[in-house]
Amino acid sequence: MRQTIRPADYHRQTHRALGALVILWASLILSGCKGPESDSATDQFPRKPIKVIVPFGAGGDSDSFARIMQKALRDQELLPEPLVILNVPGAGGTVGSRRVRDAAPDGYTILNLHEGIFTSKYSNRVSYGPEAFRPIAATGQSSLVICVREDAPYRDLTDLLEAAAGHQDSILFGMAQGTPTNFAGRRLEKAAGENVKFRMVDSGGGAKRRNELVGKHVDVTPFSLAEYIGFEAGGVRAIAYLATERHPALPQVPTARELGYDVVMPHVHYWWAPKSTPDAAVDRIADALEAAMSSEYMSSKLAESKTAPLFLRGAELESHLAARDGEFQDVALVRYEGLPDPVVPVLALVVVLSSVVFSTRRKSGEAKPHLWIHCALTVGVLACYVLAMQFAKAPYPIATMIFIPALAIVTGARTPQTIIRITGIGIVLALLCFFIFTKVLVIDLP
Amino acid sequence: MIFEAFSQPSLPVLILLGTALGILVGAIPGLTGAMLIALSLPLTFSMDAQSALTLLVSMYVGSVSGGLITATLLRMPGTPASIITTLDGYPMAQSGRAGRALALGIGSSFVGGVLAWGALALLARPIAQFSTALGPFEFFALVIMSLVLVVGVSGKSLNRGALSCLLGILCALPGTAPGSGELRLTFGFSAMDDGFKLLPVLIGLFALSRVFAPPPKSDSIQSNPPPVDGPLLLKWSEWKGHWQNLLRSSTIGTFVGILPGIGANIGSLIAYSTARASSKKPEDFGTGSEEGIVASESANNATVGGALVPLVALGIPGSLIDAILLGAFVIHGLQPGPLLFQNSPQIVGTIVSSYLWANVAMVALMLFSARWIARLATVRHHTLLPMVAAFCVLGSFALANRFFDVWVMIAFGIAGFLLERWRIPLAPFVIGFVLTPLGEESMVTALMSSGGSWLPLVTRPGPLVFLSFSALLLYWSLRQRRAIPPSDDANLSA
Numbered sequence: 052m053r054q055t056i057r058p059a060d061y062h063r064q065t066h067r068a069l070g071a072l073v074i075l076w077a078s079l080i081l082s083g084c085k086g087p088e089s090d091s092a093t094d095q096f097p098r099k100p101i102k103v104i105v106p107f108g109a110g111g112d113s114d115s116f117a118r119i120m121q122k123a124l125r126d127q128e129l130l131p132e133p134l135v136i137l138n139v140p141g142a143g144g145t146v147g148s149r150r151v152r153d154a155a156p157d158g159y160t161i162l163n164l165h166e167g168i169f170t171s172k173y174s175n176r177v178s179y180g181p182e183a184f185r186p187i188a189a190t191g192q193s194s195l196v197i198c199v200r201e202d203a204p205y206r207d208l209t210d211l212l213e214a215a216a217g218h219q220d221s222i223l224f225g226m227a228q229g230t231p232t233n234f235a236g237r238r239l240e241k242a243a244g245e246n247v248k249f250r251m252v253d254s255g256g257g258a259k260r261r262n263e264l265v266g267k268h269v270d271v272t273p274f275s276l277a278e279y280i281g282f283e284a285g286g287v288r289a290i291a292y293l294a295t296e297r298h299p300a301l302p303q304v305p306t307a308r309e310l311g312y313d314v315v316m317p318h319v320h321y322w323w324a325p326k327s328t329p330d331a332a333v334d335r336i337a338d339a340l341e342a343a344m345s346s347e348y349m350s351s352k353l354a355e356s357k358t359a360p361l362f363l364r365g366a367e368l369e370s371h372l373a374a375r376d377g378e379f380q381d382v383a384l385v386r387y388e389g390l391p392d393p394v395v396p397v398l399a400l401v402v403v404l405s406s407v408v409f410s411t412r413r414k415s416g417e418a419k420p421h422l423w424i425h426c427a428l429t430v431g432v433l434a435c436y437v438l439a440m441q442f443a444k445a446p447y448p449i450a451t452m453i454f455i456p457a458l459a460i461v462t463g464a465r466t467p468q469t470i471i472r473i474t475g476i477g478i479v480l481a482l483l484c485f486f487i488f489t490k491v492l493v494i495d496l497p
Numbered sequence: 498m499i500f501e502a503f504s505q506p507s508l509p510v511l512i513l514l515g516t517a518l519g520i521l522v523g524a525i526p527g528l529t530g531a532m533l534i535a536l537s538l539p540l541t542f543s544m545d546a547q548s549a550l551t552l553l554v555s556m557y558v559g560s561v562s563g564g565l566i567t568a569t570l571l572r573m574p575g576t577p578a579s580i581i582t583t584l585d586g587y588p589m590a591q592s593g594r595a596g597r598a599l600a601l602g603i604g605s606s607f608v609g610g611v612l613a614w615g616a617l618a619l620l621a622r623p624i625a626q627f628s629t630a631l632g633p634f635e636f637f638a639l640v641i642m643s644l645v646l647v648v649g650v651s652g653k654s655l656n657r658g659a660l661s662c663l664l665g666i667l668c669a670l671p672g673t674a675p676g677s678g679e680l681r682l683t684f685g686f687s688a689m690d691d692g693f694k695l696l697p698v699l700i701g702l703f704a705l706s707r708v709f710a711p712p713p714k715s716d717s718i719q720s721n722p723p724p725v726d727g728p729l730l731l732k733w734s735e736w737k738g739h740w741q742n743l744l745r746s747s748t749i750g751t752f753v754g755i756l757p758g759i760g761a762n763i764g765s766l767i768a769y770s771t772a773r774a775s776s777k778k779p780e781d782f783g784t785g786s787e788e789g790i791v792a793s794e795s796a797n798n799a800t801v802g803g804a805l806v807p808l809v810a811l812g813i814p815g816s817l818i819d820a821i822l823l824g825a826f827v828i829h830g831l832q833p834g835p836l837l838f839q840n841s842p843q844i845v846g847t848i849v850s851s852y853l854w855a856n857v858a859m860v861a862l863m864l865f866s867a868r869w870i871a872r873l874a875t876v877r878h879h880t881l882l883p884m885v886a887a888f889c890v891l892g893s894f895a896l897a898n899r900f901f902d903v904w905v906m907i908a909f910g911i912a913g914f915l916l917e918r919w920r921i922p923l924a925p926f927v928i929g930f931v932l933t934p935l936g937e938e939s940m941v942t943a944l945m946s947s948g949g950s951w952l953p954l955v956t957r958p959g960p961l962v963f964l965s966f967s968a969l970l971l972y973w974s975l976r977q978r979r980a981i982p983p984s985d986d987a988n989l990s991a
Contacts, residue, residue: 114830138542139897139898139899140897142672142673142690142691146687146688146690146691146897149687150899176673176680220948223946228675228676228677250945250946250948251945252942252945252946253676253938253941253942253945254633254942255942256832258832258836259832259834261836262628262629262834262835262836263632263633263942265629266630266631268632268633268942268946269946284839285836285839386677387676387677387941387944387945389949390676390677390940390941390944391940392681393666393670393937394670394681394682397663397666397670398667400663401660401664401667404656404660404663408656408657408660408919408921409919411656421711422711425709425711426710426911429708429709430709430907430911433708433886433890433907434907436890437890437900437903437904440900441900441903451887454883454886454887455883455884455887456883458882458883458886459879459880459882459883460879462708462878462882462883463877463879464879464880469879469880472880473879473883476880476884477883477887480887484887484891488891488895
């Protein structure tokens, strides 16, 4: 097939191809689509959707729990406005918790955070703990399971702790630094007596610790109950459950308390509001959570993950939190000393190498001022766009509609025709993105 | 490992969509697969993990393949993976055999992809199961080896590669230090508590840096592509002389893919050199040799499958794009490694089978579109770039709903632009950035379990092997520096 193409045709074809690209993008975005929800307004709290900050990534334990709760509330219409889950992951949950601590105390921004709120304080990661928030409720509880390898010589926890007393600092205890797994290890040592000492090894999250345990790189490690149930088939044996009573799913596993070591390490999903949030909002949310907890959907989901349907609020919750706070407070985390600091050597090497590279640099390809002007202009337009949204509170669609033609002019669009066309594209794109991100992906745009 | 991609009705649609988008960006010079995948990642937040990975893997396959069309017809490699294809594809198209050049390229891409799929399906699980034997010392040594490897092959200058890698490591250090849990290099900003996130860094380096680069002069827009005639689907018998080359190049591609940190461009380069060395007519290479096209295109597609092996089995990215896919795993709460095979066999199966079907979709789409897709190369930059920039801002903001990430993205966009101006390759930077947390965590675990001793690095067999191999590699790349054919650093890096 032989084709000869005139220039006009040629450009039309180009645009058609570009159109295809845009349509594909749009269909990609829409394929992840869920219908937008509409809600009726009421006079009381809440008048608008409540943002729940989950300070961990999507798909994790906290995120799944919050999303199950969101569905339970929505399906039974327990609140006139929906919960909106916002993942703000980072730095062990403190990026998200800091955001809620500093949010307006109106009940429209709340936090879902487990024991991380205590551990990040007592491991000195942040200066604030639960006292910086107003607790709304505690929902759902499971506890840590102490596990060894299937073929390990320790029959039970007593065996293990005696071995740890006999051979101090030689049994490797896998944990994640500054998390409840770390505290669990220290509390076991403390409960078992003066001379019991594990060698604490920071070996990361549950899946990593399981690999380390099975691969004989650590000897003992705690898992959350849900993790343990996932690993059970793969060469892992539970020797103690760190709760007040045995779990119905693991009737053969004794609690540490039964064996004479008073260590419990529950895992509870807490809901927090900024410190001075009014009673009305806190009570309204707590009511809804309480009703959701007793729903059939919630019980079946909790049973799936072997979580006990604990619900606490008000004075009960306050005393529970005070007790938990004490548990974390009375163990000192020992920080491992003697780790090399990579910052200085890396910095030194960068300085040395860059001086080598730039001293041998050829001088031929220099002096292109238009290039730097172009770059500076582009950065300038981009910076104005972001600053306008961040500080001047410019609404996203408007800012984008101005930004796209502005950048097109900077990058070389000259004829009025082109600029008009790009402005058109900009308007469509801005509205499309705004609709998709706010309605479909429920991500807040400025 | 074959039919999981049909377990949900939406998955085949995503494969088609992803492959098509991949081919399109692959064909447009200036847009790369890394850019497409980094920008699409925020859109997959609302999908389940299975759909997200299906889509991203398909984009990966499409983007490595799409470049061959513009490389052949216009001598504009749409992606770095196709640079080597221009050497023979373009002369062949100029001499009136454009159809045959494309047919060979498409067919070889498919064969390379399918053979690499076989390797992926066979190797991933055993490697993952073996990996529990790898302790922290082994992982630390493995990371060191990967870094040496990517520095060694990253370009003409070892110094520049090493500098790039060290800068990447430096950028990975701010935030919470593993082990001590202390904050470092945050300069008092609480937004820095978690350091720089992977996604804004990648979007900046790969997508936004293109926006800063100067627009090409309008008169440099290529003339019309040559006419494509003849059938694009070659007969079985026409492949007869190529089987040996196909097998060899695909094997090289797969193996290069498995090696951590290096990807399609290096794979096709090595396969091309090997094909030339063992050819009966080496003088034809560079003037329109069929063997050259077959070697380059089968190898670059094979690296994709190879590179997925260490990603799925160990969580170590086999290439640049796999570094972004690793981000997708993390965002969807998945930890690559043996547990992934045990707890989410569905996810692994979907990845492997969608890789296979994306190759099938690639062939179908390329056969259908090859005649007109070359025109995409002439889309004006000022039409595309503002849209790319708007998506960059949106994507990095959507990650954690904060403007800090947008500024990080802009900063790394400028950094990417400057690095490219200074001919410092990007690949070591990204691999250094991605592997530093893994390396440092392994180091902390290792030292805590050995009580502070480094000795197991040389007394245990695993680390010893990895470290000796890295030393050997370093020695080899210092000696062989001149043997690497001259090609632009910036091209090899992306």
